[in-house]
Amino acid sequence: MIFFKSLTSNVGRRISCKYRWISTNVSEIRIYEVGPRDGLQNEAKFVPTDIKIELINKLVAAGLKHIESASFVSPKWVKQMSDGVDVMKNIPRAPGVNYPVLVPNLKGYETAKQCNVEEVAIFPAGSEGFSKKNLNCSVEEGIKRFKQVADQAIKDGLRVRGYVSCVVGCPYDGPINPKNIAKITEQLLDMGCYEVSLGDTIGVGTAGSVRRLLVEVLAVAKPDQLALHFHDTYGQGLSNLLAGLEFGINTVDSSISGLGGCPYARGASGNLATEDLVYFLYGLGVNTNIDLVKLIEAGRYISNFLGKTTESKVNRAISDRFNNSKDIVTMAACIL
Ligand SMILES: CC(C)(COP(=O)([O-])OP(=O)([O-])OC[C@H]1O[C@@H](n2cnc3c(N)ncnc32)[C@H](O)[C@@H]1OP(=O)([O-])[O-])[C@@H](O)C(=O)NCCC(=O)NCCSC(=O)C[C@@](C)(O)CC(=O)[O-]
Numbered sequence: 001m002i003f004f005k006s007l008t009s010n011v012g013r014r015i016s017c018k019y020r021w022i023s024t025n026v027s028e029i030r031i032y033e034v035g036p037r038d039g040l041q042n043e044a045k046f047v048p049t050d051i052k053i054e055l056i057n058k059l060v061a062a063g064l065k066h067i068e069s070a071s072f073v074s075p076k077w078v079k080q081m082s083d084g085v086d087v088m089k090n091i092p093r094a095p096g097v098n099y100p101v102l103v104p105n106l107k108g109y110e111t112a113k114q115c116n117v118e119e120v121a122i123f124p125a126g127s128e129g130f131s132k133k134n135l136n137c138s139v140e141e142g143i144k145r146f147k148q149v150a151d152q153a154i155k156d157g158l159r160v161r162g163y164v165s166c167v168v169g170c171p172y173d174g175p176i177n178p179k180n181i182a183k184i185t186e187q188l189l190d191m192g193c194y195e196v197s198l199g200d201t202i203g204v205g206t207a208g209s210v211r212r213l214l215v216e217v218l219a220v221a222k223p224d225q226l227a228l229h230f231h232d233t234y235g236q237g238l239s240n241l242l243a244g245l246e247f248g249i250n251t252v253d254s255s256i257s258g259l260g261g262c263p264y265a266r267g268a269s270g271n272l273a274t275e276d277l278v279y280f281l282y283g284l285g286v287n288t289n290i291d292l293v294k295l296i297e298a299g300r301y302i303s304n305f306l307g308k309t310t311e312s313k314v315n316r317a318i319s320d321r322f323n324n325s326k327d328i329v330t331m332a333a334c335i336l
Pocket residue numbers: 038041071072073074075076077078104105107108109123134135136163164165166198199200201202229261262263264
């Protein structure tokens with residue numbers, strides 16, 4: 001804890017010279033797990049509903065409190081998410097756990113409402129090219145459509161989270177001007193989103209481009225209204241995260257086993273792995289209240305089902321060397 005505080009304040013001082021920004025202390029991080037949605041939506045092999053539910057239960061058992069569990073998008077667009085209703089109706093909802101879902105329009109919202117969700121996420125794009133490919137509309141049309149969803153959800157007493165995707169780069173339009181992202185962030189906050197998650201959808205960001213982005217976005221939002229959502233395509237996820245933490249942002253999206261990617265974002269790969277994030281935060285002395293051993297088991301569960309090697313380096317390092325859970329406990333205890 002002390003080390004982390006001194007790290008943030010030192011880096012904060014450096015940033016304040018260049019960007020006139022004063023860092024806040026971040027001693028607790030809120031993790032927003034996106035594995036069951038962002039993680040699975042790009043998987044070619046259909047994951048049966050009971051496996052999705054078991055994955056969510058394992059993530060709850062590991063201590064995660066915010067788990068994006070499904071999306072109610074068009075099944076013609078993303079077949080993997082077509083069983084969202086069954087997932088949401090059959091998850092045993094644990095007290096104190098938030099199970100948000102992603103919705104693209106009022107039709108998806110109505111389905112979400114029937115499933116008794118407490119939070120929905122809306123997701124305009126940060127670029128015209130990606131908006132067209134992912135939502136079949138312009139950025140402006142997308143904003144109008146999402147405002148209808150936000151208005152209705154707020155009227156119904158639900159929480160609304162916003163995403164902006166392609167915040168650094170777009171596979172169709174190239175580099176993105178941070179001012180455009182700040183404008184969309186402001187529009188989402190004006191609609192009533194309690195938080196806006198900044199998505200580096202194709203994982204091209206670096207600590208430098210993330211800092212430039214945050215300087216603009218933090219002109220319209222407070223750090224506690226933002227979340228960081230990094231894909232790890234170029235291996236920059238953790239360094240980008242550190243750049244974001246320096247600005248006092250304390251909500252981070254991640255995906256179990258580093259699963260993830262968007263079917264409509266060419267070149268997108270997995271999200272920052274939750275196991276790597278938790279290990280990294282433990283190292284900084286930041287409180288996560290997550291059981292790393294149970295998290296590793298959840299990652300192994302879904303990777304085994306998919307027949308894939310985990311994308312989490314932490315999970316791989318531990319799983320490669322130790323094959324039974326007693327050894328994993330020993331190893332984890334040594335690391336921490
Ligand atoms: C927005 C649409 C629907 C427009 O798609 P469209 O084809 O323009 O819409 P439409 O209104 O013409 O509808 C086409 C058909 O889909 C149906 N439909 C329409 N809406 C729904 C719905 N909600 N639920 C169920 N069905 C729906 C509708 O009823 C119709 O069925 P038909 O009459 O042909 O039988 C489509 O483009 C879509 O679903 N896009 C979502 C794509 C997606 O899920 N992408 C991945 C998530 S975004 C992401 O991963 C990035 C993020 C958030 O993680 C951040 C980051 O990583 O950086």
